[in-house]
Amino acid sequence: MSLTNRILISLALMALAGFAVLLNPILDRVERQYLEATEEPMVDVAEILAALLSHQGGHAILAPEAWRSGMESVKAKPLNAKIYNLMKDKVLMDFYITDAAGRLIYDSGVVGQVGEDFSIYLDVARTLRGEYGARSSRLDEADPTSSVMYVGAPIVNDGEIIGVLTVYKPQRSMLLFIIETKQRLIRLGLLAVGLVLLLGWLLSKWVTQPLRRLTAYAAAVSRGERPPAPVMPGRHLRILGESTEAMREALENRKYVESYVQSLTHEMKSPIAGIRGAAELLQEDLPAAKRTQFLANIELESARLQNLVDQLLALASLENRTELGDPVEIELSALIRRIVNHHESSRLNKKIHFELQLSDECRVEGERFLLETALNNLLQNAIDFSPLEGRIEIRAWLEGRQVAISICDEGPGIPEFALERIFDRFYSLPRPHSERRSSGLGLCFAREAVELHRGSLQVGNRQQQAGAEAVIRLPQL
Structure with missing residues (x-):
């Protein structure tokens, strides 16, 4: 596997791990944050309505007729409220009233029947004890989207809690906001991962480009070519490049000398043998014509050796050069x-x-x-x-x-x-x-x-x- 792929895979794994570790708690927090934002104004509404009932006087709690007709009217009235991406077409918030014993007196919705005991529910029980009463219950246990939020407020007369007014609202209306926010966070997270991978790819290219040049240089040297030494950025890579070039020169010089010695020895054998043979024959008593012939052979082979040495010197001088002198x-x-x-x-x-x-x-x-x-x-x-x-x-x-x-x-x-x-x-x-x-x-x-x-x-x-x-x-x- 190439170094570039190693860097990309490592960055991808780190980005995905960071994405999972960071995004999961954020997505969990999104739903809770929306519920908290919804519950807070429900507390205000419940307290306001309970305060209005607290001032009607007496211990008898009755839902004013105006409230009954008003809720029926508002539920029958069509809405056309566009809240960002949500089109709201009806009022979804309701309330019910219970007495000091927790029995249902009035319900603007369809939660219970008049006279039903609601003291078993936390919003009523806790409020009657003077505590903050709120709960979330499912209308259908098998359907997690059927949850309804309940917030209770005490109805007080002469400092005594004589009943509870509970405001309730289904959570289904908030699902669109929650789903949209989660999807947006996931898209942003994926975009962040993509940007990390892109930056990682650019980083890997930036890191591996000098190494690729060095690899190409080493491959060219192995093929017997003589490429210029690559210019490497940074102190460590520059030292690596210089060390590679020095190693190449050392190995090349060693191989060069070995090859030259072997080849030169082979090439010099023939003229040296000719000169030696002619010299041995000249020590004997030979006719003048033969002596002239052998002397000519010695001169020819000597010239051949001299030409070979001259060419070797010229080639060695040329091979050690890296640039032109005076072009x-x-x-x-x-x-x-x-x-x-x-x-x-x-x-x-x-x-x-x-x-x-x-x-x-x-x-x-x-x-x-x-x-x-x-x-x-x-x-x-x-x-x-x-x-x-x-x-x-x-x-x-x-x-x-x-x-x-x-x-x-x-x-x-x-x-x-x-x-x-x-x-x-x-x-x-x-x-x-x-x-x-x-x-x-x-x-x-x-x-x-x-x-x-x-x-x-x-x-x-x-x-x-x-x-x-x-x-x-x-x-x-």
Whole structure:
């Protein structure tokens, strides 16, 4: 599992856990809060109505006729009151009156019958004892929405409680407010979780982006590439990036030395054996012609060793560089023509025809010596593998914001088994005519020089006809 997914899953779990821990008690509190808000004005109404009855005088409690007719009128009257999202179409609050013994005297609703004993209910019993009397009871025990709230107030005469007036109201009318509030809280909670996840995703991207760059860098190094070291933010990540780069250099240098020693030893065996054999033979009594031949062999093999050492030094110096020295503007068409003229002798010896298609707009910024050496090595390979009277095509053109250079020959092409090794140091194929091999450093040098110029070099076989093709792409000036 990726680090980004780990961070997102962790934040999602924490957000959901926090959402559940925080929202559950809030949702529970919402219902209670609405009930408290409803009960408080019911206390006022009950006390006001009880106070009105307390001043009618005497110990006999009777519901005034005006109250009876008024309640019947108000229940028959249609309402059109829009309270936020609730459309109220009738009065839902009622009241009943009981005497000092708790027997029902009057009920504006349908709770009980006149004369019924209500002293068993908390609102009546507690109020008669001089306490705060309130209760909530279900009309249907199986239906939690059938609860009715009751609030009682004492009817007093000469300091004596002579009865109770209880105001009651069904809770069903508050359900819409409660449900709407709960739904709104849940939506806000889910939105908060979504925002946390979004911020977590952005945070994970911000945290893992440097690690992804470092991972891509390590993968490129493992493929044998030489990418620039990534710039890491923060002290710890910067130290990690610098340590990774230092480790790469240490491992690369160790592998580089080991590979060079093995390859160099292999390449030097042949000329050293030739020099040693010729020297041993020269110690014997030989004819002058043979001595001249063996001395020529010693000179040839010595020159071969010297060329190998020079190329190794040039390649080692190039591989240790990370940027250009003093880049200048280079007109590639002129540079290519000069390189072609340098190989005029090869043109005459093998009767090779050079076909040039060069655009004068191809200009790059770089080191002239490195690019000239790279192009010279590629052209020399094309000449070595070209048949007699063959044709070599050299083109240079603009390709978007890049300059492309192509060198094609009509030789046998590159065998399938060698395509993946042509850039290896000291690896070379025998030339068709002489069967001799080169040092195997030319293509490696060319690629290093092109990549130092932030370009790319591709070598492969031509698609439509026989021969090999080398393509260089460099940033346009």
